[in-house]
Amino acid sequence: MLFLTCLHCGLRSVEEFRYAEIPTVPETMTDPQAIDLDRGFFRTNREGEVTERWFHEFGCRRWITVRRDTRSDSILK
Amino acid sequence: MLLIPSTTLPASAPVVEGLAGWRVVADPASLDELSGTLPVPPPSAGRGVVLRFAPDDALVLGENEVVVTDPHAIVEPDTGWVSIQMTEEHALDLIATHALWPAPPERPVLVQGMLAGLSVKVYLDGNQSMIITAAPFGLELEERLGT
Amino acid sequence: MNEFVESKVRLRWPEELRSSYDVVIVGGGGHGLATAYYLATRHGITNVAVLERGYIGSGNSGRNTTVIRANYGVPEAVRFYQHSLELYQRLEDETGRWIMHKEKGLLWIAHTEMGLRAERARAALNQAYGSDTVFIGPEEIKAICPQIDLSGGGRYPVLGASYHPRGATARHDRVVWSLAEGAMRGGVEVHQRTRVIGLQVDADRILGVETDRGFIGAGTVLLALGGQVSTIAAMAGLRLPIRTHPLQAFVTNHYQQGLDAIVASTELLFYASQTARGEILIGAEIDRQPSYSYRSSYGFLSSCAGRALVLLPFLADLKVLRQWTGVCDMSPDYSPVMGPTDVQGLLVTTGWGTWGFKAIPAGGEAMAALIATGVVPSLIAPFGLDRFVNDRTLSDRGSAGTQ
Numbered sequence: 342m343l344f345l346t347c348l349h350c351g352l353r354s355v356e357e358f359r360y361a362e363i364p365t366v367p368e369t370m371t372d373p374q375a376i377d378l379d380r381g382f383f384r385t386n387r388e389g390e391v392t393e394r395w396f397h398e399f400g401c402r403r404w405i406t407v408r409r410d411t412r413s414d415s416i417l418k
Numbered sequence: 419m420l421l422i423p424s425t426t427l428p429a430s431a432p433v434v435e436g437l438a439g440w441r442v443v444a445d446p447a448s449l450d451e452l453s454g455t456l457p458v459p460p461p462s463a464g465r466g467v468v469l470r471f472a473p474d475d476a477l478v479l480g481e482n483e484v485v486v487t488d489p490h491a492i493v494e495p496d497t498g499w500v501s502i503q504m505t506e507e508h509a510l511d512l513i514a515t516h517a518l519w520p521a522p523p524e525r526p527v528l529v530q531g532m533l534a535g536l537s538v539k540v541y542l543d544g545n546q547s548m549i550i551t552a553a554p555f556g557l558e559l560e561e562r563l564g565t
Numbered sequence: 566m567n568e569f570v571e572s573k574v575r576l577r578w579p580e581e582l583r584s585s586y587d588v589v590i591v592g593g594g595g596h597g598l599a600t601a602y603y604l605a606t607r608h609g610i611t612n613v614a615v616l617e618r619g620y621i622g623s624g625n626s627g628r629n630t631t632v633i634r635a636n637y638g639v640p641e642a643v644r645f646y647q648h649s650l651e652l653y654q655r656l657e658d659e660t661g662r663w664i665m666h667k668e669k670g671l672l673w674i675a676h677t678e679m680g681l682r683a684e685r686a687r688a689a690l691n692q693a694y695g696s697d698t699v700f701i702g703p704e705e706i707k708a709i710c711p712q713i714d715l716s717g718g719g720r721y722p723v724l725g726a727s728y729h730p731r732g733a734t735a736r737h738d739r740v741v742w743s744l745a746e747g748a749m750r751g752g753v754e755v756h757q758r759t760r761v762i763g764l765q766v767d768a769d770r771i772l773g774v775e776t777d778r779g780f781i782g783a784g785t786v787l788l789a790l791g792g793q794v795s796t797i798a799a800m801a802g803l804r805l806p807i808r809t810h811p812l813q814a815f816v817t818n819h820y821q822q823g824l825d826a827i828v829a830s831t832e833l834l835f836y837a838s839q840t841a842r843g844e845i846l847i848g849a850e851i852d853r854q855p856s857y858s859y860r861s862s863y864g865f866l867s868s869c870a871g872r873a874l875v876l877l878p879f880l881a882d883l884k885v886l887r888q889w890t891g892v893c894d895m896s897p898d899y900s901p902v903m904g905p906t907d908v909q910g911l912l913v914t915t916g917w918g919t920w921g922f923k924a925i926p927a928g929g930e931a932m933a934a935l936i937a938t939g940v941v942p943s944l945i946a947p948f949g950l951d952r953f954v955n956d957r958t959l960s961d962r963g964s965a966g967t968q
């Protein structure tokens with residue numbers, strides 16, 4: 342199971358957190374409606390290094406930013 | 419309003435009790451200061467304690483009033499929490515069996531996380547301890563811990 | 566037929582990779598192979614290559630818990646999955662292969678008032694759209710599955726269930742091999758250990774695929790890639806409504822008695838069935854983090870086993886034999902995504918998430934028809950990529966389960 346470090350509470354299992362993607366709409370996309378649609382439904386879903394946000398729902402209820410490799414689930418500095 | 423959690427030592431079956439305190443949302447520096455000015459716990463001695471939920475968020479127990487230096491602080495009575503009081507030994511035992519995180523060595527300490535699938539905060543002061551959860555989950559917590 | 570006396574599955578592996586095909590299917594899972602199978606058998610289209618980076622069935626099609634059912638929660642899905650369920654019933658006759666298809670009946674248990682309402686609604690909707698699901702009470706549940714603790718350990722009382730008598734299972738790798746064999750018999754080439762590493766597009770038209778064995782031209786390219794679909798689609802500049810999440814499952818040692826039905830509970834977040842070898846196969850929810858990691862975890866095992874024990878206390882006497890993970894292409898509305906893309910000649914079949922094994926025959930049949938005729942079959946028209954643009958999403962989270 343994945344473990345994440347909350348800056349306030351310490352190392353906790355991923356079950357305590359809620360995931361949030363940082364939407365990465367491609368820069369080539371300019372039409373506001375297309376951008377909204379992309380943010381709503383479409384995903385980069387990167388196989389590799391990602392930066393993401395997690396909400397520590399079961400603890401301090403604050404957000405943390407995590408760098409992770411989605412191929413191995415290892416946490417990056 | 420005197421906000422002191424129960425100091426009754428548990429018999430064999432601890433029960434959930436309402437916990438009334440002050441919820442203080444303020445800048446972290448003023449909360450650090452507040453922790454410094456209040457007498458050192460344990461609350462079992464009937465004195466104040468600052469439970470730091472987050473850098474800018476705390477629940478203060480055992481105080482008649484709370485004054486912080488942050489002029490924009492929000493200080494409100496908060497009765498949304500319940501606690502189960504128990505010996506530290508018992509609390510450590512529950513953490514060992516129902517949580518995926520270790521109890522920190524420092525005392526006094528507030529540790530937060532998932533215990534038996536519920537969101538809890540455990541306060542350990544080397545003597546008395548309490549497991550705190552949001553009021554709606556009190557009975558559920560009691561059942562799950564089988565206390 | 567018996568596993569030991571039937572003739573060996575004949576997989577005729579091609580040696581040479583040609584420089585082009587009419588159709589290239591990327592991904593040798595159930596969906597890719599079923600599409601190839603139906604192209605050959607229904608449409609006589611055989612200048613087709615299926616490219617698989619590992620071995621066929623090495624993705625989710627060989628890792629799933631093999632539940633086949635049609636008890637979904639939106640009309641379009643009930644129709645689609647019911648058709649697939651019926652194709653599965655005929656698949657042994659059609660392929661001449663024993664896929665160990667077995668009707669078991671599926672109990673979807675409710676423990677709360679809200680759960681009861683959901684299962685009642687499921688039964689009503691299923692009946693209205695041609696799938697056989699009935700709402701039943703605790704006594705009938707006990708009669709179908711005597712092992713269930715109706716008190717739910719005191720905490721999850723069994724209040725009722727929707728019962729889906731046609732719920733079935735089939736041996737997953739036999740499904741994969743039968744379809745591969747049938748496709749190869751029809752003249753399709755299936756190339757294992759052939760990894761696609763790029764897509765070539767010119768002015769919004771697909772030209773072919775780059776592989777680790779060279780370029781292959783194709784008029785039509787179908788991506789049937791399971792959890793890896795986003796990575797490859799991005800090579801043609803495509804963004805998909807897909808997020809990849811691991812899904813774990815585990816199996817116990819042999820259980821002496823029969824657990825005849827498939828048992829599922831949304832509130833306890835688990836489902837269980839018995840394999841032909843007598844093992845109890847258990848699954849639950851996806852891992853929380855989007856990920857391509859195949860690592861299994863003790864955390865999942867202990868929490869899932871704990872929940873399963875609540876309803877099926879006999880599990881306490883069994884031991885865990887194996888645990889494994891697949892990576893699933895989850896769509897935002899828990900419905901599949903099938904059809905054309907903005908790139909001409911490039912098609913996708915994805916969004917199969919944790920529920921796509923049951924859809925292999927119908928998904929393959931429909932994609933084959935689309936490739937052969939150029940027309941999107943009405944059965945899958947609601948599941949196109951355009952539904953997100955047109956505000957026609959098919960939200961069905963409550964029915965997706967993970968089976």
Ligand SMILES: Cc1cc2nc3c(=O)[nH]c(=O)nc-3n(C[C@H](O)[C@H](O)[C@H](O)COP(=O)(O)OP(=O)(O)OC[C@H]3O[C@@H](n4cnc5c(N)ncnc54)[C@H](O)[C@@H]3O)c2cc1C
Nearest residue numbers: 592594596618624625626629630632761791891921922923
């Ligand atoms: C634990 C688990 C339990 C499940 N339980 C059920 C269930 O009970 N009922 C149900 O209906 N569904 C279930 N599912 C879902 C079901 O398994 C999948 O939806 C289905 O198998 C998808 O088939 P597919 O052909 O689309 O993908 P896959 O079978 O994953 O096939 C994709 C193939 O593409 C290959 N590939 C990847 N990258 C490349 C590349 N670059 N080049 C070439 N080839 C590549 C992979 O190796 C793989 O073989 C479960 C899934 C899991 C993981």
Ligand SMILES: [Zn+2]
Nearest residue numbers: 347350400401
């Ligand atoms: Zn925290």
